[in-house]
């Protein structure tokens with residue numbers, strides 16, 4: 662179960678409350694312990710999302726050839742953010758805050774985690790171990806991105822790392838619950854074998870950068886957080902808000918405009934790496950969409 666939990670209890674999930682929506686697909690009611698009235702109310706509106714959605718999205722992406730095509734890494738943002746971070750470090754303009762350092766150290770621990778030593782290692786177990794290490798880096802990164810505790814420049818860097826490692830969202834361990842986030846499907850790529858070597862090629866550079874970043878928060882140093890440029894982009898498509906009301910139970914719903922009900926955009930997405938607003942074509946700008954950073958950022962196409 663821990664494998665599907667990429668966010669902390671203090672993260673955005675706790676802000677998202679399940680509510681009845683027409684677009685929720687119902688399969689089996691979630692089982693939630695507790696006989697109280699509040700629990701009964703809860704059960705009435707909690708449903709597990711079917712796998713069907715993933716299949717529909719994949720079907721839109723072409724024939725069977727797409728299944729074997731290696732998924733490219735989206736590294737443009739990562740290249741930019743790493744370069745920016747290195748420049749800021751070289752100029753002494755970024756010294757991590759305590760919370761940023763905690764996130765950097767957590768990601769660093771995943772980046773430098775050794776592969777497990779197995780008595781009987783086969784090519785298959787070795788490949789799985791290598792992918793699992795990359796998947797853990799991704800999940801730890803998304804956890805700290807969505808927890809909302811890091812500074813904007815740290816969030817920008819974590820978001821870039823997460824986007825680059827997106828092929829490991831469901832590999833080797835796919836999300837257990839059908840309603841858990843499926844960024845790979847949303848992005849339009851089939852869940853084929855991830856490009857392990859390309860992912861591992863990122864590790865030395867990321868390790869060096871996160872080591873240097875973490876070193877800036879030595880005791881006695883005063884944090885210094887550089888400003889970041891807000892960004893804006895247009896997105897044609899849907900945003901999905903995921904909630905985990907109980908262990909192993911996920912709900913997912915499509916975000917709709919509070920005024921016109923539109924769900925497909927084109928949305929004007931504005932983000933300063935602290936808050937993100939969604940502008941609907943009808944003119945309404947929403948801050949209360951309930952989406953986590955990853956739920957927005959990881960579905961946007963690379964620009």
Ligand SMILES: [Zn+2]
Nearest residue numbers: 918921941943
């Ligand atoms: Zn609208």
